[in-house]
Amino acid sequence: MFQKAICNFSKDNLLHNVKLIKKFAPDAKIMAIVKDNAYGHGVISVSKILEEHVDAFGLVLLNDAITLRNSGIRKPIVLIEGVYTPESLLIASLQEFSVVFHCKYQIDLLKKGKLPNPIHAWLKLNIGMGRLGFYPDDARIKLQFLEESPSVIETVGIISHLACASQPQHPLNRKQIDIFKNFIRDFKGQKSLCNSAGIFAFPDVHYDWIRPGIALYGCSPFSEYIIPSLNFKPVMTLQTEIIAIQKINRGEMIGYGGHFCCPEDMLIGIADIGYGDGYPCSKKSGMVLVNGVRCPVIAPVMMDTIIIDIRPCENVEIGDKVILWGEDLPIEEVALSNERIVYDLMVGVKNVYSRWQ
Ligand SMILES: *Cc1c(COP(=O)(O)O)cnc(C)c1O
Secondary structure (H helix, E strand, O other): OOOOOOEEHHHHHHHHHHHHHHHHHOOEEEEEEOOHHOOOOOHHHHHHHHHOOOOOEEOOOHHHHHHHHHHHOOOEEEOOOOOOOOOOOHHHHHHOOOOOOOOOOHHHHHOOOOOOOOOOEEEEOOOOOOOEEHHHHHHHHHHHHHHHHOOOOOOEEEEOOOOOOOOOOHHHHHHHHHHHHOOOOOOOOOEOOOHHHHHHHHHOOOOOOOOOOOOOOOOOOOOOOOOOOOOOOOOEEEEEOOOOOEEEOOOEEEHHOOOOOOOOEEEEEEEEEHHOOOOOOOOOOOOOEEEEEEEEEEOOOOOOOOEEEOOOOOOOOOOOOOEEOOEEOOOHHHHHHOOOOOOHHHHHOOEEEEEOO
């Protein structure tokens, strides 16, 4: 292998997480969210591992949906942001993908002629996030239209999204849940409201389908993450190697900009990963593990390399293992110290060799 940076993915941890979610929401069906290449984990690998444990897959790109079908995935696939052209709608119909309708433009696609296969439709209700979906009054009219359309299978689902589920105490949550409850009061079809945070924060509103994303990959969905309490296990571990060691004298400056002045004669280690591979580059920087020992990164992160203060660690050698995040170094902590969120760290990893174990 020519690359030093590797993403190790753990099948056991992925299965552990899905079982944890199931245990917590035993009565709901699981739509595993595998958008954005399964949050950077690989949409085909993740879906194959999960297929027998979940009830459907949710993703954004029609191409990904087709890729999953072509790789043998038979479970229902939901296009959670719907489609935008008559051709895409036709493909969704032929391939039997379920389609979310969140705006008038999408509904109008159905008026262009009857589809060969009626599709399974979800109507997106906007309960206050203001992103996608119809506000309740409008949604009633659109629901009736979908239910009567010859291109749509009789039962339409209602899907919605909480804006502040990652902060369970936020007053908007209950308000938005009430709007949802009101809307679906006499509705007999399938309902879905909760992402990962919603699943754990609001067990009373799991309804028919839950839609976990980040929790599957082993992250806390809550923004005040400090101490892992839900016992998820990280699926992704990003690691690389030390490729150079320098002995620097007290008072010398290190790295671009010369911001770090060595407080004593010391060793620094250079590791083969940088912002070009998706490692976060911010003014603040956090910790990595060198041979299992926490060591600070000396800012700024460079395109292909980072500089590590290896004083905490004895006898570091070229080729020694550096863990950027994953087991023993929670990605939540890396995100916090770099003022990023775990989602964008995960989907941002690139140029690295990946392997499932
Ligand atoms: C991304 C997404 C989810 C999953 O969210 P997590 O916070 O990762 O659990 C669920 N539903 C919809 C509509 C989404 O876009």
